[in-house]
Each structure stands twice: as structure tokens, then as C-alpha cells.
Amino acid sequence: xxxxxxxxxxxxxxxxxxxxxxxxxxxxxxxxxxxxxxxxxxxxxxxxxxxxxxxxxxxxxxxxxxxxxxxxxxxxxxxxxxxxxxxxxxxxxxxxxxxxxxxxxxxxxxxxxxxxxxxxxxxxxxxxxxxxxxxxxxxxxxxxxxxxxxxxxxxxxxxxxxxxxxxxxxxxxxxxxxxxxxxxxxxxxxxxxxxxxxxxxxxxxxxxxxxxxxxxxxxxxxxxxxxxxxxxxxxxxxxxxxxxxxxxxxxxxxxxxxxxxxxxxxxxxxxxxxxxxxxxxxxxxxxxxxxxxxxxxxxxxxxxxxxxxxxxxxxxxxxxxxxxxxxxxxxxxxxxxxxxxxxxxxxxxxxxxxxxxxxxxxxxxxxxxxxxxxxxxxxxxxxxxxxxxxxxxxxxxxxxxxxxxxxxxxxxxxxxxxxxxxxxxxxxxxxxxxxxxxxxxxxxxxxxxxxxxxxxxxxxxxxxxxxxxxxxxxxxxxxxxxxxxxxxxxxxxxxxxxxxxxxxxxxxxxxxxxxxxxxxxxxxxxxxxxxxxxxxxxxxxxxxxxxxxxxxxxxxxxxxxxxxxxxxxxxxxxxxxxxxxxxxxxxxxxxxxxxxxxxxxxxxxxxxxxxxxxxxxxxxxxxxxxxxxxxxxxxxxxxxxxxxxxxxxxxxxxxxxxxxxxxxxxxxxxxxxxxxxxxxxxxxxxxxxxxxxxxxxxxxxxxxxxxxxxxxxxxxxxxxxxxxxxxxxxxxxxxxxxxxxxxxxxxxxxxx
Amino acid sequence: xxxxxxxxxxxxxxxxxxxxxxxxxxxxxxxxxxxxxxxxxxxxxxxxxxxxxxxxxxxxxxxxxxxxxxxxxxxxxxxxxxxxxxxxxxxxxxxxxxxxxxxxxxxxxxxxxxxxxxxxxxxxxxxxxxxxxxxxxxxxxxxxxxxxxxx
Numbered sequence: 001x002x003x004x005x006x007x008x009x010x011x012x013x014x015x016x017x018x019x020x021x022x023x024x025x026x027x028x029x030x031x032x033x034x035x036x037x038x039x040x041x042x043x044x045x046x047x048x049x050x051x052x053x054x055x056x057x058x059x060x061x062x063x064x065x066x067x068x069x070x071x072x073x074x075x076x077x078x079x080x081x082x083x084x085x086x087x088x089x090x091x092x093x094x095x096x097x098x099x100x101x102x103x104x105x106x107x108x109x110x111x112x113x114x115x116x117x118x119x120x121x122x123x124x125x126x127x128x129x130x131x132x133x134x135x136x137x138x139x140x141x142x143x144x145x146x147x148x149x150x151x152x153x154x155x156x157x158x159x160x161x162x163x164x165x166x167x168x169x170x171x172x173x174x175x176x177x178x179x180x181x182x183x184x185x186x187x188x189x190x191x192x193x194x195x196x197x198x199x200x201x202x203x204x205x206x207x208x209x210x211x212x213x214x215x216x217x218x219x220x221x222x223x224x225x226x227x228x229x230x231x232x233x234x235x236x237x238x239x240x241x242x243x244x245x246x247x248x249x250x251x252x253x254x255x256x257x258x259x260x261x262x263x264x265x266x267x268x269x270x271x272x273x274x275x276x277x278x279x280x281x282x283x284x285x286x287x288x289x290x291x292x293x294x295x296x297x298x299x300x301x302x303x304x305x306x307x308x309x310x311x312x313x314x315x316x317x318x319x320x321x322x323x324x325x326x327x328x329x330x331x332x333x334x335x336x337x338x339x340x341x342x343x344x345x346x347x348x349x350x351x352x353x354x355x356x357x358x359x360x361x362x363x364x365x366x367x368x369x370x371x372x373x374x375x376x377x378x379x380x381x382x383x384x385x386x387x388x389x390x391x392x393x394x395x396x397x398x399x400x401x402x403x404x405x406x407x408x409x410x411x412x413x414x415x416x417x418x419x420x421x422x423x424x425x426x427x428x429x430x431x432x433x434x435x436x437x438x439x440x441x442x443x444x445x446x447x448x449x450x451x452x453x454x455x456x457x458x459x460x461x462x463x464x465x466x467x468x469x470x471x472x473x474x475x476x477x478x479x480x481x482x483x484x485x486x487x488x489x490x491x492x493x494x495x496x497x498x499x500x501x502x503x504x505x506x507x508x509x510x511x512x513x514x515x516x517x518x519x520x521x522x523x524x525x526x527x528x529x530x531x532x533x534x535x536x537x538x539x540x541x542x543x544x545x546x547x548x549x550x551x552x553x554x555x556x557x558x559x560x561x562x563x564x565x566x567x568x569x570x571x572x573x574x575x576x577x578x579x580x581x582x583x584x585x586x587x588x589x590x591x592x593x594x595x596x597x598x599x600x601x602x603x604x605x606x607x608x609x610x611x612x613x614x615x616x617x618x619x620x621x622x623x624x625x626x627x628x629x630x631x632x633x634x635x636x637x638x639x640x641x642x643x644x645x646x647x648x649x650x651x652x653x654x655x656x657x658x659x660x661x662x663x664x665x666x667x668x669x670x671x672x673x674x675x676x677x678x679x680x681x682x683x684x685x686x687x688x689x690x691x692x693x694x695x696x697x698x699x700x701x702x703x704x705x706x707x708x709x710x711x712x713x714x715x716x717x718x719x720x721x722x723x724x725x726x727x728x729x730x731x732x733x734x735x736x737x738x739x740x741x742x743x744x745x746x747x748x749x750x751x752x
Numbered sequence: 753x754x755x756x757x758x759x760x761x762x763x764x765x766x767x768x769x770x771x772x773x774x775x776x777x778x779x780x781x782x783x784x785x786x787x788x789x790x791x792x793x794x795x796x797x798x799x800x801x802x803x804x805x806x807x808x809x810x811x812x813x814x815x816x817x818x819x820x821x822x823x824x825x826x827x828x829x830x831x832x833x834x835x836x837x838x839x840x841x842x843x844x845x846x847x848x849x850x851x852x853x854x855x856x857x858x859x860x861x862x863x864x865x866x867x868x869x870x871x872x873x874x875x876x877x878x879x880x881x882x883x884x885x886x887x888x889x890x891x892x893x894x895x896x897x898x899x900x901x902x903x
Contacts, residue, residue: 517853521821524850527873529768535875536775557875564873568852 102196103184106154108133108147111193120200122170133196140167146179153181153194165198175202229326233309235319237262237280249328251298262324265295267302283309283322292329304333354458355446358412360385363455372462373427374435385458392426392434400425407443408456415453417444421499422463422492438467440492463492509578516574523567531560562694566682569696573681576703581621588615588629588661591622592650595629603637607644613651616659618728624704631697632663632724638691639667639722658710658730664723670716678714701726758890760786761813763795763830764848765822772875773817773848776882787813792825796833799840812843815889820849820856828859835864844889848882 094101100117102110110128118124121137133150134142146165152158163179177198184193222230222243229246231239238261242254250257250265257264263276270276270293282289288310295305307326314320346353347367355364362380370377373389380388386405391398400423407418420441426434441460448454466489534556538545545553589612596610618625633648640646643666653660670678670685677683679702684695702712705726716722760777764770770788777786787810789795797803799812816834820827827847834840844866849856852870860868869885872878 517851517855520853521849521851524871524873525766525769528850528871528875528878529766529772531873532768532772532775532875532878535879536772561874571852 097197100198102133102198104133104150104194104196106192108150108154108194110136117198120169120198137167150181150194150196153183154192157183159183175200176205177201227327229324231324232312233262233280233322233324235321237276237322240321246326249297249303249326250295256298265326267294267296270294279307279309280322283311284319287311292333295326303328304330352460352462354380354385354460356385356456356458358453358456360408360456362388369460372460374429389425389427392428394434395424395426398424398426404441404443407441408458411443411445411456412453415445415447415451417442419495419499421496422467436464437462438464440495463489466492512574513578516571519567520571524564527560527564527567531557531564534560566694569694570681573696573700573703576624576627576700577707579624581624581707583619583621585617586620586622586625587617588625591626592629592633595626595633598630599633599637602634603646606641606646608637608640608646608648611647611649611651613649615650615652615661618659620708620728624707628701628704628726631701632726635697635724636663636665636667636722638693639669639686640665641667641691643667653725655727656730658727660725660727662723662725664721666721669718669721670714671718672716675714675716679712698724758785759810759813760886760890761789761795761798761816762786763789763792763816763822763827764819765791766819769819769871772878773882776879777886785810791822792827792830795830796825799834812840814844814893815885816843816845817848817885818845820847820851820860828856828863831860831863831865844893846885846889848885 095115097114098116100120101114102117103112105111109130109132112129113125123136128136134147146163149160149163153160159180159182161180163181165177165179167175167177169175178201180197180199182195184195225243225245226248227245228243229249230243231246232241234240238259239257240259242252242257246257247253261276262280263271266276275291275293279289279291288308290306290308292304292306294302295307296302305326306329307324310323310325312320312323343364346355346364349366350368351366352369352372353364353366354362354369356362362383362385365375365377365380370380375388386401389401391401403420403423404425407420410418420443422438422440425437425439427437428434439460440463441458444457444459445453446455446457534553538550538553542550592612592615596612633650636648637646640648647666649662649664651662651664653662668686668691674685677685679698680695681699682695683699684693686693698712701724705712705728708728710726710728712724712726714722714724762770762773764773774786787798789798794804795816795818798805798808801808818827818830827849831845831847834843834845841864845864846867846869847856847860847865848869848871850871857868867885869881872881
């Protein structure tokens with residue numbers, strides 16, 4: 001495009017030359033006006049002169065000559081212009097190049113540099129032009145190696161490429177440069193020059209190094225992985241690398257396996273079936289292949305593997321090989337197989353079982369259950385129990401759903417099995433009609449590792465036939481079979497009664513709790529009033545009363561106080577029966593020492609010789625066991641009051657089945673005739689004015705030890721001392737989920 | 753110096769207990785004015801100036817002795833409402849009750865009771881307890897600065 005005006009100008013000039021020649025032939029002397037340049041003018045004079053003197057032939061010759069001369073002149077001019085333009089272009093290109101460039105003359109002085117050079121090296125033309133290359137840049141270029149290279153370029157026209165050079169750039173520190181030099185032969189003056197390009201590759205080099213380090217680390221990580229076999233295959237499936245995990249998993253060392261084909265890891269039948277090739281092909285086509293199956297180790301043993309093959313491709317998409325990652329999932333496989341087996345086992349159980357989540361979504365049912373309820377597995381799994389089994393809408397007052405839900409809630413709350421009474425729970429037939437059915441259900445929790453309920457197991461017996469038969473049977477006749485069925489039906493009935501009794505017991509327990517609560521609140525208040533007003537009366541009427549009157553008042557007061565103490569003790573006794581037991585290992589030695597230490601305050605001033613022998617570590621509730629020791633020890637302290645020294649001995653009676661602990665004292669003792677009364681509530685063998693007390697202590701001891709599954713007993717000789725024993729079973733303590741009956745036994749409350 | 757009367761509010765439904773409490777406070781010269789509410793509902797009316805107490809001009813009490821088991825509104829509910837009210841919650845509340853049931857203790861402390869005292873059956877001990885309570889909360893203890901000094 002830029003050439004178009006130039007071309008047309010040249011055409012114009014050529015035209016004008018031809019025009020002048022023609023004009024010279026036809027109208028000599030008139031050509032002056034047509035000339036446009038000085039040189040042309042000169043040429044015109046010459047032409048005119050010849051035309052004036054010569055013949056037509058000469059005119060033609062000279063005309064041709066003139067035309068040719070003109071053409072040469074124009075061409076030379078044009079060449080000069082072109083050269084100038086080219087040079088300017090070249091310079092602007094050089095300036096535009098991003099890499100620093102230097103042109104050195106044959107003396108290795110800087111002839112010129114480009115803008116990039118000035119910027120990168122923070123210098124200016126004034127500072128470097130015409131100066132020796134070895135002097136600029138604080139002489140950093142002044143090294144024999146570079147001088148030799150440059151000299152070689154000048155004299156032998158040898159190029160040098162990518163010579164690495166370290167250079168300190170102001171402000172940027174040490175940089176790595178690549179130097180390229182080549183000789184420039186310039187037409188003009190003919191003196192050779194050197195074009196030196198400098199490329200700063202510091203960042204690239206750093207990135208390369210990081211990448212290389214990363215690759216090395218990655219290789220080391222892969223090498224060190226033990227749980228996964230990670231190795232490379234060539235494009236045909238031969239092993240080319242081998243990590244520690246591969247060695248560990250497959251048993252081959254790298255030396256043994258590199259170069260071998262992948263199919264070596266497969267079972268012979270799989271190789272015959274073409275599995276290794278198929279896997280490689282899939283990876284070739286889709287980039288990745290994964291499969292699970294049996295694999296062989298070097299020693300011939302098998303493991304179940306999860307293997308992934310990934311195709312590795314080069315920059316242009318060509319296949320370079322494969323990466324293979326293999327994991328031993330034998331354990332998982334075994335578990336999943338087991339899961340399948342157990343599922344089949346569960347499904348075929350003869351009983352009627354249904355498993356659900358804690359929010360009553362059905363997760364599994366046995367075949368027998370499906371049969372009994374006329375349902376299909378697909379219709380149950382994943383659905384809510386009560387959505388699938390609603391109450392019979394035609395049976396007013398149906399309680400099936402309510403009762404079952406209540407039982408399941410109890411299991412969720414207590415984490416314990418709940419056996420339900422026989423229920424009528426009608427079942428909808430596939431045709432929509434409800435069928436009368438009776439069931440004996442039992443619901444149990446299935447606890448997960450964290451002790452939370454993971455599933456609920458619902459087990460039922462279909463007792464419809466028994467129930468109906470009971471209604472039909474009236475004469476009591478029938479064979480052995482009928483009698484057996486009758487007996488079973490009786491068992492079901494009594495289980496129903498037990499359920500009822502359990503319910504009543506539950507109600508009684510909560511009533512009892514309410515009872516003790518109101519005893520605590522309401523029974524003590526009037527006692528306080530009796531005592532309070534007796535006291536006030538004493539103050540107001542004190543002077544009017546004689547000794548007898550004052551003694552009466554005091555008796556009122558004392559009795560009220562004593563009754564208060566009795567109520568408090570009774571509440572403690574009741575609480576001991578109800579309190580939840582938290583069983584742990586309890587070191588009786590430490591516990592006994594602690595109690596003895598506390599009692600020393602009471603025995604202060606008395607001469608008490610405590611003899612604590614070695615005691616065992618037992619399983620039990622430490623707070624309750626502590627109360628046992630407090631009661632027994634303080635009894636011993638109390639009943640040895642007349643003795644000096646009082647000797648209290650605590651020890652263990654060796655036995656293999658239970659830990660028997662005794663507390664022996666040299667106190668006032670008791671007659672063995674009354675030994676049966678000792679552990680009763682409010683039973684006492686001494687008058688209050690001899691030894692104070694309410695008679696609840698040993699009853700508490702008895703109750704606590706009973707709750708631990710142990711026994712209590714005592715031996716005594718009047719006037720010589722007493723020994724109290726309690727035993728705790730060794731090993732697992734019987735689980736006493738239900739507290740013992742909290743009501744007092746008749747003989748214990750019938751005492752005066 | 754202003755002679756501000758330190759007022760004690762006794763919330764108690766039992767006539768006898770009120771009389772004994774007053775006797776105990778009187779007998780030990782705890783020079784305070786004692787206001788009585790006969791159950792929880794009355795106590796709330798008193799505190800929030802409602803119903804028969806709408807025209808109450810006296811300030812808030814420096815301490816409330818609160819029985820637990822009362823008809824209509826029980827002590828725990830009164831305690832809950834006091835501690836839920838930004839103005840009232842600073843008033844010290846002492847549960848003075850017959851009950852030493854664990855569940856009552858736990859509930860009371862959960863609701864932020866300042867003290868829990870079981871009324872002893874023995875009158876001498878009862879007198880001593882009430883005296884100490886009156887002494888501590890109405891005489892020794894410094895009440896919180898502003899909400900209680902309102903007219």
C-alpha cells in the first residue's frame with residue numbers, strides 16, 4: 001500500500017521523459033518548460049544541442065542514450081532512498097525488540113544499543129556509545145572468555161549461542177543472561193560489526209529449577225508410598241517403573257518385574273479372557289480404565305485389587321504409556337461379600353424380623369415377615385413403618401399404631417429391649433381389605449460403635465391362630481398338639497400380664513417419686529411449726545410455767561426434731577433405692593482411708609486404733625459404697641465409745657467368688673438372738689439414751705450392697721464386740737436395671 | 753445521709769411459717785421492713801406493681817426470701833420471672849424451703865438463685881438460719897447500685 005504512490009510517481013516521471021524526447025523531435029526549444037529537475041534541465045540542453053546540429057539517426061541514438069541515463073540516475077536515487085528507509089526500519093525494529101541488543105564495532109566499542117538495553121541495564125546512549133564494551137557495566141563484561149568469543153566472531157565469522165552469563169543488575173541483584181553473538185556485514189563502509197543479544201533468563205531458570213525439584217519430590221513421594229502400587233507401563237503394557245508400594249503389594253522387586261507385561265499380575269483365566277488387553281484398550285480410548293478383581297502376587301497368592309490405568313500422552317497427544325495405581329481392597333471385598341451373605345441369611349431367617357432406622361424407616365425385612373404381612377420387599381424398604389402399616393380404619397379404637405409407637409419410643413429412650421403385650425394390629429391385604437391379626441411383638445435396639453442406637457429391630461410372632469382358637473375352644477378336648485398350642489397361648493397371655501404388671505410398676509415408681517417429694521416438702525413443715533411454736537410459747541409463757549410445763553414443752557420440741565430426722569433418713573433410704581447406679585472400678589483402700597480421715601474429727605479426744613488391712617479394688621458405685629463405709633465405720637466408732645483403746649479393724653476374707661469385707665470392733669456388741677433385726681429400717685438394739693441414732697444406717701448398707709448383687713451379715717458377742725460383713729461379687733455384676741421394690745417390706749414398718 | 757429502709761420480701765403461703773419467720777427476724781433485731789406475699793402470683797404482682805399492688809410506692813426489696821411449693825404460681829416460676837427481668841434480676845433471691853430434693857436444688861441454681869436454704873425442723877436452728885440470712889442480705893451485703901434505689 002505504502003508503495004503505490006511511489007510507483008505512480010515513477011510512472012509519471014517516465015512518462016514525462018518520453019514526452020520530452022518526443023517534444024524534442026517535434027518542437028525543439030519548447031522542452032524547457034516541461035522539465036522539473038535540475039538534472040533534467042541539463043540533459044535537455046544536451047539533447048537540444050544535438051538535435052540542433054545532428055541528423056535524425058543521431059537524434060534517435062542520443063534520445064535513447066538520454067533516456068537510459070535518466071533511468072540510471074533515477075534508479076540510483078531510488079536505491080539510496082530505499083537504503084535509508086530500510087535502515088530506519090531496521091533501527092525501529094531493533095528498538096522494538098524486547099531483548100537488549102548491542103552493536104559492537106570491530107574495536108569492540110559500542111556503536112549503538114536498543115531501548116531494551118538502556119532500560120534493562122539502566123544506562124543511556126551518552127554513557128556507553130563509543131565506549132569499549134569491556135569498560136561498560138562496571139567492567140562486568142570484561143572477561144577473557146567473552147573477549148575470546150567476540151574476537152572469534154569478528155575474525156572467523158563464528159556465531160555463539162546461549163552463552164550463560166552471570167551479571168549483577170543494579171537493584172535486581174544477580175541475574176542469569178544468555179548471550180548470542182553474530183557478525184554483521186554491513187554493505188556501506190564494509191567494516192564488520194557484532195550484533196550481541198542478551199536475554200535475561202533468571203526467572204525461567206528459577207522456574208525450571210523449581211519444576212525439576214517438584215518433579216523430583218513427586219517422584220520420591222510416589223516411590224515411598226507403601227499402600228498403593230504405583231507404576232508406569234509403556235504403550236504396550238510393559239512395566240517401566242516400580243514403587244515400594246508395588247513391591248510391597250505384589251511381591252516383586254523392581255529388578256524382577258521391569259520389562260515384564262502387565263498380564264503377569266492377572267489370573268490365568270483372566271489373561272485368557274483378554275482382561276489385561278481390554279483394560280489397556282479402554283485406557284487408550286477413553287484415557288482411563290478402572291476395575292476390581294483378583295490379582296496374583298509373586299508367590300502365587302491372591303488379593304482383591306482395585307486398579308486404575310491412566311493413559312499418559314505427550315504434548316501432541318501421542319501415547320507415551322500408562323500410569324497404573326493398584327490398591328489391595330481384599331478386606332473391603334470380604335466385608336461386602338459378608339454383607340451380601342448376611343443379608344441373604346437375614347432374609348431367609350425363619351422368624352418375622354423388620355429392621356428400621358431410629359426414625360422408623362424400614363431398611364430390612366425377613367422373607368417370613370413379608371409372607372406374614374402379605375407385602376413385597378420393594379414396597380417396604382425405605383418407607384416409614386406406620387405409612388406401610390396403618391391402623392385398620394374400620395376398627396374403631398384400634399391401638400396397634402399407638403402401642404407400637406410407644407414401645408419403639410421406649411426403646412429409643414432406654415436403649416433396652418421392650419416386649420409388648422399381644423396386640424391386635426390388622427393387616428391390609430393386597431386387595432385393600434384389612435384382615436384381623438394378632439401379634440406378639442418385641443423391639444430391640446442395635447447400638448453402633450458410639451453407643452447410640454443405629455437401628456431398631458422389630459420381631460413379631462403371628463399369634464392370630466392361637467387367639468382365635470382360644471375363642472373357639474370351649475370343651476377343653478383335643479390331642480397333644482391342641483394342648484401344646486393351648487399352653488403356648490397361655491404363655492402369651494401371661495406375657496401380656498407381665499407387660500401389664502411392668503406398666504403398673506412403672507406407674508408405681510413414678511408415684512413413689514411424687515410421694516417422697518411431697519413428704520420432703522409437706523411433712524416437715526408442720527413439724528417445724530410444732531417446734532417453733534413450742535419454743536415461742538416457752539418464751540412468752542416461760543415465767544408462768546413450772547418445771548413440769550417446761551419439760552413438756554421440751555419433749556414436744558425434741559419429738560418434733562426427732563421426727564424430722566426420721567423423715568430425712570427415710571428420704572435418704574428411699575433415694576438409695578431409686579438412685580441410678582454409676583459403676584466403675586473403686587479402690588476400697590483409698591475410699592476407706594478417706595472415710596477414716598473424716599471420722600477422726602468425731603473421734604477427737606478418744607483413743608481409737610484403726611487397723612485397715614489390704615482391701616480389693618471392686619466394681620461398683622463409689623458414692624454408694626462410700627456411704628456403706630461411712631455407716632459401718634461410724635457405727636463402730638459409736639458403739640466403742642466406752643472402750644479405751646477402741647480397736648476397729650477392717651479387712652478382707654479371702655475367697656475366689658466374692659470379695660468379703662469385714663469391719664470388726666471391740667465395742668458393746670449385741671446378742672446374736674437379735675441379729676435378724678439389725679439390717680431392718682428403724683430397727684435398733686439400743687435405746688436412744690444409750691446410743692443415739694434412727695436405725696437407718698444398716699438398712700442403707702443392706703440396700704446398697706443388695707443393689708451391687710452382694711450380701712450383708714453380722715456377728716456379735718454382747719459386751720465384747722461386733723463384726724459386720726458385706727460381700728461383693730467378683731467379675732461382672734448382675735445388671736439390675738430395675739431398682740428393687742422401693743416400698744418397705746411389711747415387717748420393717750410394723751415395729752413400734 | 754438518707755435513711756433508706758432496706759426492705760425484705762417474704763414469699764410464703766403458710767401462715768405459721770410467716771409468723772415464725774417474722775418472729776425470727778424480730779427476735780434478732782434485723783431492723784428492716786418486711787413485706788409479705790402469700791403466694792407466687794401475689795409476689796409477682798408486688799414486684800411488677802400489678803393488681804392489689806398497682807399503687808405500691810415503696811422501693812424494690814433488697815432480698816427476697818422465696819418458698820418453693822406454693823399454690824397458683826410456685827417459687828421456681830417466680831424465680832424464673834425475676835431473673836428474666838433486666839431490672840429485677842439483680843435482686844438477691846434466697847430459696848427458703850422445706851425441700852432438700854436434688855431436683856429442686858438443680859432447677860433453682862439453673863434459674864440463677866443466689867442462695868438455697870433448707871428450713872430446719874428445729875426452731876432454734878431455724879431462728880439462726882433466718883437471722884443469718886436477714887443479717888447477711890439486708891445488713892452486710894451491699895445491694896447493687898441503681899435499680900433498687902428507685903422510689
